[in-house]
Amino acid sequence: MADTDHCCSTQLIDGDGEFNVVGLDNFMRTTKFSNCGLSYAVVAIMGPQSSGKSTLLNHLFQTNFREMDAYRGRSQTTKGIWIAHCVGIEPFTIAMDLEGTDGRERGEDDTTFEKQSALFALAIADIVLINMWCHDIGREQAANKPLLKTVFQVMMRLFSPRKTTLLFVIRDKTKTPLEYLEPILREDIQKIWNVVSKPAAHKDTPLSEFFNVEVTALSSYEEKEELFKEQVAQLRQRFFNSISPGGLAGDRRGVVPASGFSFSAQQIWRVIKENKDLDLPAHKVMVATVRCEEIANEKFCRLSSDEDWLALEEAVQSGSVSGFGRRLSSILETYFSEYDSEATYFDEDVRNAKRKHLESKALDLVLPAYLNQLGHLRFKVLENFKSRLEQMLKEGEGFAASAHACTESCMHEFDLGCADAAIKQANWDASKVREKLRRDIDAHLLSVRDAKLSELVARYEEKLRQLLCEPVESLFDAAGRDTWASIRKLLRRETETAALEFSTAISSFELDQPTIESMLQGLRDYARNLVVKKAREEAGKVLILMKDRFSTVFSHDNELMPRVWTGKEDIKTITKDARTASLRLLAVMAAIRLDEKPDKIENILLSSLMEGTVTSPDPLASSTWEEVPPENTLITPVQCKSLWRQFKSETEYTVTQAISAQEAYKRSNNWLPPPWAIVAMVVLGFNEFMLLLRNPLYLMFLFVAFLLSKAMWVQMDVPGQFQHGTLAGLISISSRFLPTVMNLLKRLAEEAQGHRTPESPRQQESSVAFQSFRNQSQLNPTSSIAQSSVSSNVSVSDSSVEYSSPNLMQRRSTKVQEAELSQ
Numbered sequence: 043m044a045d046t047d048h049c050c051s052t053q054l055i056d057g058d059g060e061f062n063v064v065g066l067d068n069f070m071r072t073t074k075f076s077n078c079g080l081s082y083a084v085v086a087i088m089g090p091q092s093s094g095k096s097t098l099l100n101h102l103f104q105t106n107f108r109e110m111d112a113y114r115g116r117s118q119t120t121k122g123i124w125i126a127h128c129v130g131i132e133p134f135t136i137a138m139d140l141e142g143t144d145g146r147e148r149g150e151d152d153t154t155f156e157k158q159s160a161l162f163a164l165a166i167a168d169i170v171l172i173n174m175w176c177h178d179i180g181r182e183q184a185a186n187k188p189l190l191k192t193v194f195q196v197m198m199r200l201f202s203p204r205k206t207t208l209l210f211v212i213r214d215k216t217k218t219p220l221e222y223l224e225p226i227l228r229e230d231i232q233k234i235w236n237v238v239s240k241p242a243a244h245k246d247t248p249l250s251e252f253f254n255v256e257v258t259a260l261s262s263y264e265e266k267e268e269l270f271k272e273q274v275a276q277l278r279q280r281f282f283n284s285i286s287p288g289g290l291a292g293d294r295r296g297v298v299p300a301s302g303f304s305f306s307a308q309q310i311w312r313v314i315k316e317n318k319d320l321d322l323p324a325h326k327v328m329v330a331t332v333r334c335e336e337i338a339n340e341k342f343c344r345l346s347s348d349e350d351w352l353a354l355e356e357a358v359q360s361g362s363v364s365g366f367g368r369r370l371s372s373i374l375e376t377y378f379s380e381y382d383s384e385a386t387y388f389d390e391d392v393r394n395a396k397r398k399h400l401e402s403k404a405l406d407l408v409l410p411a412y413l414n415q416l417g418h419l420r421f422k423v424l425e426n427f428k429s430r431l432e433q434m435l436k437e438g439e440g441f442a443a444s445a446h447a448c449t450e451s452c453m454h455e456f457d458l459g460c461a462d463a464a465i466k467q468a469n470w471d472a473s474k475v476r477e478k479l480r481r482d483i484d485a486h487l488l489s490v491r492d493a494k495l496s497e498l499v500a501r502y503e504e505k506l507r508q509l510l511c512e513p514v515e516s517l518f519d520a521a522g523r524d525t526w527a528s529i530r531k532l533l534r535r536e537t538e539t540a541a542l543e544f545s546t547a548i549s550s551f552e553l554d555q556p557t558i559e560s561m562l563q564g565l566r567d568y569a570r571n572l573v574v575k576k577a578r579e580e581a582g583k584v585l586i587l588m589k590d591r592f593s594t595v596f597s598h599d600n601e602l603m604p605r606v607w608t609g610k611e612d613i614k615t616i617t618k619d620a621r622t623a624s625l626r627l628l629a630v631m632a633a634i635r636l637d638e639k640p641d642k643i644e645n646i647l648l649s650s651l652m653e654g655t656v657t658s659p660d661p662l663a664s665s666t667w668e669e670v671p672p673e674n675t676l677i678t679p680v681q682c683k684s685l686w687r688q689f690k691s692e693t694e695y696t697v698t699q700a701i702s703a704q705e706a707y708k709r710s711n712n713w714l715p716p717p718w719a720i721v722a723m724v725v726l727g728f729n730e731f732m733l734l735l736r737n738p739l740y741l742m743f744l745f746v747a748f749l750l751s752k753a754m755w756v757q758m759d760v761p762g763q764f765q766h767g768t769l770a771g772l773i774s775i776s777s778r779f780l781p782t783v784m785n786l787l788k789r790l791a792e793e794a795q796g797h798r799t800p801e802s803p804r805q806q807e808s809s810v811a812f813q814s815f816r817n818q819s820q821l822n823p824t825s826s827i828a829q830s831s832v833s834s835n836v837s838v839s840d841s842s843v844e845y846s847s848p849n850l851m852q853r854r855s856t857k858v859q860e861a862e863l864s865q
């Protein structure tokens with residue numbers, strides 16, 4: 043198959059009916075036919091073989107269709123269908139040269155290709171030139187009759203008429219004027235039209251409905267070439283602006299856009315070859331569908347690999363891109379407008395449907411990037427919100443006011459960001475992302491608010507703890523009749539003060555009333571629980587408190603001075619008072635009385651445990667107090683009973699000690715002999731007494747002895763030493779006395795034996811150390827027993843003890859002087 047036999051003409055369909063796709067595409071590319079849209083015309087020529095068709099086209103359109111060499115005889119030169127660009131004619135015009143009809147080469151009966159090519163020309167061309175010999179007009183056996191029959195018959199196979207212009211070109215015009223020839227020709231045409239069998243739908247359809255019939259005549263090319271050329275030149279003028287209204291093809295219908303010409307021609311030829319009827323409207327839609335889809339796909343492919351788009355997509359992966367919407371809109375707009383311009387001449391419905399499809403695919407492609415952009419925006423705005431809120435709170439702004447201001451500004455920031463990210467081509471809904479941001483902001487606000495409130499609550503709880511714990515503990519330590527009243531008062535006062543301050547502090551949070559009430563109640567409950575907890579703690583050590591209370595009352599007089607057991611005290615009454623005080627303390631600690639409800643716990647305890655009143659049943663043989671709910675019970679009646687037993691046994695010793703101390707005191711103060719002994723002494727010692735009185739020396743001796751005794755009595759604090767018992771007094775006194783006496787005795791013995799040895803330096807050191815120890819021991823009388831044993835040991839073995847007596851020291855120095863003199 044020859045693609046191009048000569049310059050500018052292309053074989054579209056070869057003699058065997060093969061469509062030259064490559065050749066047509068090449069023709070379209072080289073002539074830039076695709077860009078013509080609907081602004082083009084196709085002119086085909088039909089006629090008997092060797093009737094000068096190619097010659098006419100070549101002269102008319104300056105084409106180069108192959109012509110027969112006149113000197114070699116008439117034979118078929120054009121095989122199949124050829125096309126060529128009619129240079130110089132506007133709009134873009136394609137000349138189509140068809141294989142001649144009634145050709146001897148195919149035989150008389152082989153009209154298949156003739157019919158197929160005729161139908162093809164009628165489906166494609168806007169103007170069909172019917173080439174005919176002048177002498178055939180009005181002839182019964184004219185060569186053009188079968189041709190016209192064919193044209194009319196195949197035309198019926200088109201579903202809708204295209205208003206093709208049939209231009210009859212009468213060749214080798216005679217002298218007969220055209221005015222005479224044309225009516226005869228039209229009559230011939232009409233006759234043929236009338237006899238052609240038509241489908242029922244077109245039975246009465248006039249010829250003019252299907253065709254515009256035009257007639258022209260040309261002189262013989264061979265005989266009157268110049269005239270021929272002149273007439274052809276005039277005819278050429280009719281092809282300028284042929285598609286404009288009033289032009290040769292001004293009424294044409296169903297034009298396929300130039301960019302779909304190749305596909306359309308192929309499809310039409312395929313349908314014709316399959317011997318099917320041609321539904322041109324459906325064909326037009328089909329061509330539009332295929333072509334628009336091709337255009338849309340091509341645009342989408344180019345968009346997918348567009349450098350600007352890829353750069354934008356990559357940039358948005360890692361962060362928010364400024365001017366995202368503007369950039370993306372511009373990229374999309376490029377491809378959508380290209381589609382529009384290329385698909386503009388195709389069927390509108392198809393074109394719009396395919397555009398929507400292209401938009402949808404393109405938007406699907408770019409949507410993730412948009413969502414990424416929104417995601418970055420949402421994250422950025424949320425972070426800004428957090429830092430702004432923190433800053434405002436740091437600056438001391440109220441929580442609700444800060445939250446409101448930050449939320450407003452951040453949502454506005456998000457809206458601006460959304461507007462920046464939005465594209466013209468889609469009305470993407472950012473409301474879900476906005477809602478998510480709002481939810482995140484609300485959640486953050488809630489968590490910050492809860493944290494701040496918790497902090498505030500903790501601060502006030504700590505304050506309450508400081509204000510309540512120690513005072514309550516102190517009140518329990520001094521438990522008495524008014525303890526619970528004082529605790530209630532303290533609790534009420536501190537709680538209400540704290541609640542008032544707390545209310546003011548949380549006012550900036552703009553909480554609803556129930557929440558505020560609930561928080562205040564929480565604070566009150568906390569304070570109450572603090573007191574309850576403290577009460578339970580104190581109740582846990584009630585025995586110690588009772589013993590302290592007992593000891594305080596028992597060991598101190600009414601003026602809170604330590605009691606000295608002189609024998610005049612009524613230990614029984616004091617014990618009873620002390621126990622009663624302890625029992626009252628137990629009664630105070632037995633139950634929580636924060637609700638000001640009276641109870642009989644103290645009465646029950648006093649009557650059952652102190653007064654020993656026996657009632658049946660025993661009110662203390664129970665684990666609950668009457669009128670006191672279990673949750674307010676700190677010490678049950680039965681526990682009270684057991685505690686009382688333990689308390690009594692543990693305080694017994696103190697009482698016994700007091701009694702012993704009292705007896706010892708009595709004994710120590712009762713040093714006079716019995717009266718009968720005094721009388722006997724007076725009677726029997728009267729003479730000696732008088733002697734003493736009469737002798738001033740004796741009297742003076744007695745007086746000195748008295749003074750010495752008194753001095754020792756005071757110095758050694760004899761009554762004080764005996765205050766802790768007789769034994770302790772004796773030990774203490776003897777510890778002071780005994781070493782001196784022992785030393786004295788030893789020294790006397792040594793002197794008597796004359797074995798006195800000089801003092802060594804070591805002994806002198808010991809003497810100094812001992813003196814220091816004595817001084818310390820005098821400062822610390824509590825360790826007197828231990829000191830006494832130590833000092834006695836030292837005194838016995840060490841002669842330096844005697845230096846503690848000035849007399850002995852003096853005596854020693856005399857002795858040393860005597861020894862030195864004798865040496």
Ligand SMILES: Nc1nc2c(ncn2[C@@H]2O[C@H](COP(=O)(O)OP(=O)(O)OP(=O)(O)O)[C@@H](O)[C@H]2O)c(=O)[nH]1
Nearest residue numbers: 091092093094095096097110112118119120142263
């Ligand atoms: N008598 C006469 N002969 C002509 C005219 N124009 C061309 N011819 C001659 O007719 C012969 C055939 O010319 P073509 O132009 O090849 O005819 P055709 O119809 O294209 O032939 P096919 O393509 O084979 O059907 C040539 O020898 C031409 O010189 C004309 O106007 N009158």
